[in-house]
Every structure is written in structure tokens, then in C-alpha cells.
Amino acid sequence: MLPLLLAAVLAAGDPQKMEWTVDGVAREGLVWAPTKTGSEAPPLVFGFHGHGGSMQNAARSFGLHELWPEAVVVYLQGLPTPGQLTDPDGKKAGWQKAPGDQGDRDLRLFDAVLAAMKETYQVDPRRIYCTGHSNGGGFTYLLWATRPQVFAAIAPSAAAGARPQKDTQPCPTLHLAGEKDPLVRFDLQMRAVEVIRAFNGCDEQGKEWEKGCLLYPSSKGAPVITYIHPGTHQYPAEGPALIVKFFKEFARKS
Numbered sequence: 001m002l003p004l005l006l007a008a009v010l011a012a013g014d015p016q017k018m019e020w021t022v023d024g025v026a027r028e029g030l031v032w033a034p035t036k037t038g039s040e041a042p043p044l045v046f047g048f049h050g051h052g053g054s055m056q057n058a059a060r061s062f063g064l065h066e067l068w069p070e071a072v073v074v075y076l077q078g079l080p081t082p083g084q085l086t087d088p089d090g091k092k093a094g095w096q097k098a099p100g101d102q103g104d105r106d107l108r109l110f111d112a113v114l115a116a117m118k119e120t121y122q123v124d125p126r127r128i129y130c131t132g133h134s135n136g137g138g139f140t141y142l143l144w145a146t147r148p149q150v151f152a153a154i155a156p157s158a159a160a161g162a163r164p165q166k167d168t169q170p171c172p173t174l175h176l177a178g179e180k181d182p183l184v185r186f187d188l189q190m191r192a193v194e195v196i197r198a199f200n201g202c203d204e205q206g207k208e209w210e211k212g213c214l215l216y217p218s219s220k221g222a223p224v225i226t227y228i229h230p231g232t233h234q235y236p237a238e239g240p241a242l243i244v245k246f247f248k249e250f251a252r253k254s
Contacts, residue, residue, distance in 0.1 A: 015059070020112045027109050029076040030055045032065035033121060043071045043127035044117055045247065046110070046143075048136030050158075050235075051083045052092035061235050062131070067244040072121045074113060079105070083135070085183055095132075095139035099146055099165065110143060114150070126252040131155040131243050133235045134184060141192070144171050153250040155243040158184050158233050162192040170200040170222035174213075174246045176239050178231040197224045210242060 015030040034042045045068065049058035055075040059065070065073040081094035081102065096102040117123050128150055132140040137159025144154050145162070148169040156162075157176040173196050177189040196202075200222040206214030209225050216224045225246060229236050 015065075018116075020109065020116065022109045022112050023103070023105060025079070025105065027077065027079075027112075028055070029074055029113060030059055031075075031117075032059075032073040034071060035069040038070060041122055041124035041127075043068070043129065043247070044114075044121070044123040045071050045073045045128075046113075046130045046132075047073065047075045048095060048130070048132030048139050049075070049078065049093070050132075050134030050136050051078075051081070051085075051087060051094040053078075053133075053136070054093065058133075058136070061133070061240075062243075063240050064131070064244060067240055068247075072117060072123055074117065076109065076113065078135075081135075094135045096142070097135075097138060097161070098142065098163075106139065107143070107146060110147070124251075126254070127152050127247075128252075129153050129155070129247045131157070132159070133157040134159060134233065144168070144173075149252075152252045153247050155246060156192075157235060157239060158189070160184055160188040160192045162195045164195070164199050168199070170218065170220040172218075172222050172224075172246075172250045173200070174225045174227065174243060176227045176229070176236060176242070178229055178233060178236070180231060181233045183233040193224065193226055200224055210245070213242065 015032050018031050019028045047058050047062045055077040058075040078093035078095050080090050082090035096106045130140045137156030138161045140154050140156045141162045145165045145168045148167045153172040155174040175193050201219040202216035202224050206216045209215035213227045
């Protein structure tokens with residue numbers, strides 16, 4: 001039987017603006033409950049905006065809640081953060097870039113929201129996913145590295161900085177990159193992909209998965225797929241459909 005809160009959200013079909021207090025700081029996010037239900041617990045998807053973006057912008061750009069109506073989808077809001085490539089004074093919203101950065105405020109936010117989503121929506125712990133663009137893609141890589149037993153799959157876009165930590169585990173990964181990206185250089189993104197492929201035990205040769213996508217099979221059950229488009233740093237319009245298709249193929253074994 002659905003919790004009353006979930007039933008109310010389902011009836012409305014609109015996002016809930018939720019707030020959490022993390023280390024004394026008010027944080028917020030937009031949460032879409034499933035608009036379709038089945039016999040299984042719903043999957044959970046996190047989407048992270050880029051530096052200078054917003055949770056509303058991420059919801060519009062990603063549209064994951066529309067493409068996967070059976071899922072709980074969460075778009076969180078970053079706080080003012082010094083940027084590595086732009087905004088050195090930190091006037092715009094973003095995410096921490098490494099373990100310990102910004103007092104781990106965003107990792108703590110993720111932990112709080114994950115616990116809330118499990119309690120409120122009874123999500124499937126084997127089907128939790130994360131995606132993000134630019135700084136949000138970098139944060140997706142950070143979450144993969146530091147929360148090793150959470151994700152069934154991840155999908156960073158226009159991001160670099162994949163750095164496994166002590167307890168990091170192989171994870172199926174879809175990386176989206178623009179060949180003409182002037183902000184997060186294409187070669188740096190490909191280095192991140194090489195790190196993930198090596199860590200996940202992937203084959204050297206890829207095979208076509210979808211148009212423009214190469215799949216590198218993994219001996220560890222964690223394949224890597226690249227979607228290389230001819231664009232720049234802008235989030236690709238075809239990205240969300242590829243991400244949802246990719247996520248649906250994976251669930252954690254335990």
C-alpha cells in the first residue's frame with residue numbers, strides 16, 4: 001500500500017519542493033514521485049545541474065521524470081561555490097569537487113536526501129542512479145567514488161575528474177561528451193573515461209550500443225558506454241533518452 005504522501009504526489013503529478021537541514025544549512029530540491037506504479041519498488045534517480053545552474057534548469061533540461069514515469073526523480077539545488085573554470089569568487093551555485101571540499105556539505109546533503117527518499121517512497125535500493133552535467137557530472141563521479149555501494153549505474157555529461165577512492169567499486173557508466181567542448185576539454189573527458197574503463201575491467205575495443213554510442217564490455221559486470229557528439233559544452237538534447245535506456249539495463253545484485 002502506498003504511503004499517503006506518495007499517493008498525494010501521484011495524484012498531483014507535480015514536483016514536491018522539499019527541504020532538508022544539513023549541518024544547520026537549509027537545502028532544497030525538486031522531487032517527482034512516480035506517475036506510474038508497478039509491482040516492484042520504484043527506482044530512484046538523482047540529477048545534478050552544472051555550475052551556475054539550478055534545480056529547475058536541471059528538471060527542464062534532463063526531463064528524466066517524463067521519460068521514466070515509474071521512477072522517483074530528484075533534482076537538488078547547489079549552493080554558491082568557487083568554480084574551477086569560471087566564477088572563482090563563488091557567486092554561483094555548484095557542487096563540491098573533491099572529498100573534503102566545502103566541508104563535504106554536498107556529500108552530506110546526498111546522504112540525507114537518500115535516507116529521506118528510502119523512507120518516504122520506499123525506493124528499490126538495487127536501482128539507484130545518478131547523472132549530472134558539467135560540475136554536476138563531476139559531482140556524479142565524486143558520488144560514485146565515495147559512495148561505493150549505492151549506485152546501479154551513473155551517467156556524467158561534460159565532466160572530468162574520475163578519481164577512485166579506497167573503497168570505490170566498479171559501476172556501469174555512460175559518459176556523454178562534446179568533441180568541441182571549450183570548457184571541459186574533450187581530451188580531459190576522455191582521460192576520465194580511460195580511468196573508468198581501466199577500473200571497471202573493460203575491453204579495449206568498443207561495439208555499437210546506440211547511434212553514436214560505443215559500449216566497452218566489462219569483466220567485472222560494469223561496462224562503460226561513451227556517447228560522443230559533435231557539439232560543445234551544451235547538454236545534448238538526445239542525452240536524457242540514452243541515459244534512461246542505459247539506467248534501465250542495470251540493477252545492483254545486492
